[in-house]
Amino acid sequence: MSAPRPAAILLDALGTLVALEPPAPRLRAELAQRFGLQISEADAARAIAAEIAYYRTHLDEGGDEIRLAALRRRCAEVLRSALPGEGAGLDLDPLLHALLASLHFTAFPDVRPALESARERGQRLVVVSNWDVSLVGVLRRLELEPLLDGIVTSAAAGVRKPSPAIFAQALELAGVGAGEAVHVGDTLDEDVAGARAAGIEPVLIHRGDGPPVTGVRTISSLAELASLPAA
Ligand SMILES: [Mg+2]
The missing domain is CATH 1.10.150 (DNA polymerase; domain 1)
Structure with missing residues (x-):
């Protein structure tokens, strides 16, 4: 029997969903x-x-x-x-x-298919980002907003990653507990450390080159979310 999938996937924005040209x-x-x-x-x-x-x-x-x-x-x-x-x-x-x-921000090519299939699996999707409130418009322009259950920006939340308080807001929007979620992001200091402080299993997305990172579950594409078991 396979491990259950996380009920919610929290997602960083820059470097995870979108790139700055x-x-x-x-x-x-x-x-x-x-x-x-x-x-x-x-x-x-x-x-x-x-x-x-x-x-x-x-x-x-x-x-x-x-x-x-x-x-x-x-x-x-x-x-x-x-x-x-x-x-x-x-x-x-x-x-x-x-x-x-x-x-000018663009979506990584793996983002849309990964979010669409996560939705088909019934997983909740909430963005957690250190960004001003204009992130909502960026994700709307990239036609990703309709695929999301919520967007939490640090500017609107009044607290930024790695504080556990911003992750708590995202969990509330997702309607799940910390143990039912994973957080996917591209930085150790904001995403991995922040998720752990909030009791959420971190997943590091390691796009492109660079030395491998140990001590944390790592993926190279959001396509790997499909095979991600719960913590
Ligand atoms: Mg990032």
């Missing part, structure tokens, strides 16, 4: 197109890295649409101050549009 070439193209500003690929990479670092620290301030708009303006200011030459004098609102156009 390389933003520096897109930013460079946006700046050239919108402002006629020519900067090097290295300068674009440096500027977007500064913006992303600021965003990652402050993303929990984007807990509703109004606060998100303010956070995004601060992100655009960070980007502007990191731009070389005439970039430092660009108007903030059009620069914010260029920034948002540079951040």
